[in-house]
Amino acid sequence: MPRYLLTQGVSFVVTLWAVLTLVFFAVRALPGDAATIMGGLDATEEQVQTLRERIGLARSVPAQYAAYFGGLLQADLGDSLRERRPVTNVLIERLPVTLTLAGMAFLLSLVLGLGLGVLAGLRPGGPADRATLLFTTVALAIPEFWFGFLLILLFAVNLGWFPVLGLPPSGLTLASSWNLILPAVTLAIPRAAQLARLARARVLEERRSDYVRTARSKGLLPAAVGRHIASNALPGVLPLLALELGGLLTGTIVVEQVFGLPGLGLTILGGISARDYPVVQGVTILAVTVYVLVNWLADMLQLVADPRLRAPT
Amino acid sequence: MSRAWIGLALFVLVAGSAVLAMWLSPHDPLAPNYRNLYAGVSGEHPLGTDGLGRDVLSRSLAGGRVSLTIALAATALTMALGGVLGLLAAGIGGLTDTVLSRFFDALLAFPGFLLILLVVAILGGGSLQTVLAMGVAGSPIYFRLTRAFARAELKSEYVTAARALGATRVRQLWRHAVPNFLGSLAVQGASTAATFLLVEASLSYLGLGVPLPTPSWGNVLQDARSYLTRQPWAAVGPGLFLAAASLSFQFLSDGLRDLLDRRD
Numbered sequence: 001m002p003r004y005l006l007t008q009g010v011s012f013v014v015t016l017w018a019v020l021t022l023v024f025f026a027v028r029a030l031p032g033d034a035a036t037i038m039g040g041l042d043a044t045e046e047q048v049q050t051l052r053e054r055i056g057l058a059r060s061v062p063a064q065y066a067a068y069f070g071g072l073l074q075a076d077l078g079d080s081l082r083e084r085r086p087v088t089n090v091l092i093e094r095l096p097v098t099l100t101l102a103g104m105a106f107l108l109s110l111v112l113g114l115g116l117g118v119l120a121g122l123r124p125g126g127p128a129d130r131a132t133l134l135f136t137t138v139a140l141a142i143p144e145f146w147f148g149f150l151l152i153l154l155f156a157v158n159l160g161w162f163p164v165l166g167l168p169p170s171g172l173t174l175a176s177s178w179n180l181i182l183p184a185v186t187l188a189i190p191r192a193a194q195l196a197r198l199a200r201a202r203v204l205e206e207r208r209s210d211y212v213r214t215a216r217s218k219g220l221l222p223a224a225v226g227r228h229i230a231s232n233a234l235p236g237v238l239p240l241l242a243l244e245l246g247g248l249l250t251g252t253i254v255v256e257q258v259f260g261l262p263g264l265g266l267t268i269l270g271g272i273s274a275r276d277y278p279v280v281q282g283v284t285i286l287a288v289t290v291y292v293l294v295n296w297l298a299d300m301l302q303l304v305a306d307p308r309l310r311a312p313t
Numbered sequence: 314m315s316r317a318w319i320g321l322a323l324f325v326l327v328a329g330s331a332v333l334a335m336w337l338s339p340h341d342p343l344a345p346n347y348r349n350l351y352a353g354v355s356g357e358h359p360l361g362t363d364g365l366g367r368d369v370l371s372r373s374l375a376g377g378r379v380s381l382t383i384a385l386a387a388t389a390l391t392m393a394l395g396g397v398l399g400l401l402a403a404g405i406g407g408l409t410d411t412v413l414s415r416f417f418d419a420l421l422a423f424p425g426f427l428l429i430l431l432v433v434a435i436l437g438g439g440s441l442q443t444v445l446a447m448g449v450a451g452s453p454i455y456f457r458l459t460r461a462f463a464r465a466e467l468k469s470e471y472v473t474a475a476r477a478l479g480a481t482r483v484r485q486l487w488r489h490a491v492p493n494f495l496g497s498l499a500v501q502g503a504s505t506a507a508t509f510l511l512v513e514a515s516l517s518y519l520g521l522g523v524p525l526p527t528p529s530w531g532n533v534l535q536d537a538r539s540y541l542t543r544q545p546w547a548a549v550g551p552g553l554f555l556a557a558a559s560l561s562f563q564f565l566s567d568g569l570r571d572l573l574d575r576r577d
Contacts, residue, residue, distance in 0.1 A: 018419040029435050141560040143511045145518050146534060146552035149541060157542050164542065250427040254515050258538065269519060272434045280434060284427065291424050 004303060012296045019288045024068050027281045028061075077285065078278040082270075087282035090267065097167070098256070098263035101180050102248035105187035109244065113192035114234070117199025121233070122226050124204060132196055139193035148186040148258040155182060166260035183259045187252060191244050198240050202233035235305045242298030246291035250283075317568020323561035327554065331377035340368035342375040342528055360550035363536050373551040376528040381558065383444055383523070384509040390448030392502055395455025400491070402456070403463035404482050414460070417453040425450055429512060430521070438521045446516075447509050454505075458498065466490035496573045503566035507559045514555055530555045 043051075059067070071077065077087035120132035156164045162182050206212065206229045215225050244251075253265035260266075264283050271279035330337060339359075345367055354361050360369035398417075402410040420428065432446035463486060466472055472485050480489070510530075516522030517531025518538075525532055530551050537548035 015418070015422050018415065019422045022419055022423075026431055026435060137560070137563070138556075141507070141563055142556045143514045143518075143534075143552065143559075145515060146548070146555065149534075149538065149548045149552070152541065153545050153548075157545075247424040247426075250424045250430075253426065253430070254519065257519060268430070272430070272521070280431075284431060287427055288423055292422050295422075 005300075008296070008300060008303070012292070015296075016289065016292050019292060020069070020072065020285065021065075023281060023284050023288065024065060027277055027284075028064075072285065077282040080276055080279050082274050082276045082279070087278050090279060091264070091282055091286055094262060094264050094267045097180075097261055098249060098252050098265065100177060101183055101187070101252055101255075101261065101263060102245075104177075104180055104184035105191065105252075106245055106248060108184060108188035109191040109195060110241070112188065113195025114199050114237070116192070117196035117237075118203055118226075118230050118233075120196065121200040121203025121207070122229070129200075132200065136193040136197050139189050142190075144186060144190055145254045145258045147189060148183065148255060151182045151186060152258075167262065179259075180261070183252075183255045183261060186255050186258070187248070195237065195240060195244070199233070199237055202236045203229055206233045235302060238298045238302050238305075239295075242295045246294035249290050250287045316564045317571065320561050320564025320566075320568050323557055324565060327377065327558040327561055328381060330374055330554075331381050338368070338371035338374050340371045342367060342371040343526055354546050361544050361546045363533075363540070363544070363547055369533070369537075369547045369550055372528040372533050373530070373554050376530045376533045376551060377554055377558065379440070379523055379527060379529040380510060380513055380517075380531065380555070383440055383513050383529070384506050387444045387447035387451070387509045387513070388502055388506040390444060391451035391505065392455050392498065394448055395452035395457075396459045396498065398452075399456040399459025400463055400486055403460045403467060404486050410460075413456070417456045420450070421453045423450075426512070426515070429516065433516060433521045438516075438524055440523050440527070443513055443516055443522045447512055451505055451509070454501065455498070458501065459494075462494035462497065463490050466493055496569070500566050500570045500573065503562050503569060507562035507566065510555065510559045510562065 075088055077091070079085060080087050080090055083090060116128075116132045116135065120126075120129040123129060152164055156162045163179055167176050167179055209232075212225060212229060215228060249264060250268070252261075252263060253269065255261075256263050256265035257269060264287070268280055268283040270276070271283065346362065360373065363369055363372070395417075398413055402413040423431075428450045429446045432449055433442055436442040436445060467485065467490060472489050475485055475489050513522055513529065514531035514534065517529045518535045520532070520535060522531055523529035533551045534548060534555075537544070537551065541548055
């Protein structure tokens, strides 16, 4: 195995361990422990103590820490206090809505963001560039959930193309994924704007390089030069794409609330307000693991795509 | 230059309306009027009234006061937190540097909004808690920036000269290094303030930020969501205020950067 893969692998494991350790301590810093909440208002001190022993909170912190990582390795995230069933099952049930929404939003922002960014960068100062500047400025200044309101008012209330709220009782099916279009657009717009800004900057940078001047001077068609520029500029966008994709799993929280979609976002919000700590912890663990993993994969992809980065710094 | 001026003008407008909210407001933002619920747009109520008959324009103006204060306080906190620890890491180096750097790396490994949500879940909702949560979540960027800038400056020749003249580490950092990158931090700071405005609004919208009845742009919009179809203006108005404020910070940041670039 090449050396750079090994160091990258080690850094992935260390980051994940550090993040999961932070989550462990953060959840134990929450006000009122799980046993007090499970016991309810009229539980006696002895009953709470029995509960504490049953769910393992009476043990020493190192023992809890060991049990926490032991559980993680077996995909055991404990039981939801409110729903009284394994958190893993809750997550598996809610994941499809969030994944579909995140996937749609990601694809949309990718096409829109890269398209606008490259177009703007190839002709700086032109009409496409100015339109892109206007779009990115506005898109980054408006609050996401408020943009959702506007979409609901226009497309759901006035035009009636979409339902105002949520999914039908049948849940997420091929037909009802139509309902996810407005939320996906809401999510995609600000992300596309960020992507467009970076893509534009990367393209502008490449335009100034020597090989572009050579290609132009030997008479290559502008379209061909544009292709060269794009293929060299785009790997530089990978880290932002990873931040975006990895962040979408929890980035949907506000939008799920606006559109009433029962995904991971509503799950963690419900967990916070009901003080259902195992659920909050479970969603957090899943989200940070995916986030760290996607960012790490993007780093690796960049290393594969650009051998210059492999040299030890 | 033009963007900086637009930003400044917008900022003066938005901040001015927030500061003067008490005198500009046509009505008491907290006074209900049960005989005039969900009123539409009129001369009396330019943005209508909400579900308790409160004037939406007055609530937006008062909300701006709260939202702007929180965003600016959180920006100051996050810059101070990241900045001071970044200076410590660069100035002391060694184990202090390693421990601090790893800690902030771990914070950066969280998706930003999730981190803020977790801190709010631990501390409970509220204005002060929102400031603390955003202050913590935003700090890694400032830690990294300050540490990198300070390390570069400490290696420069003029700092070496100051050291040769007997300047202490604190003096080298504070008198010599910091003034050289304060401008770049300010550019980032204005951009962070724009983001924090939106984050505070999202938190308050979710009911985890500024608690009712104190109005903030976020919780005025939360109210508006529940009767969105009946009284759309109640949602559109405060949102425009919020977008204008966020835009003004973004423009100030861009304009400031242009100014600094020209100087270099």
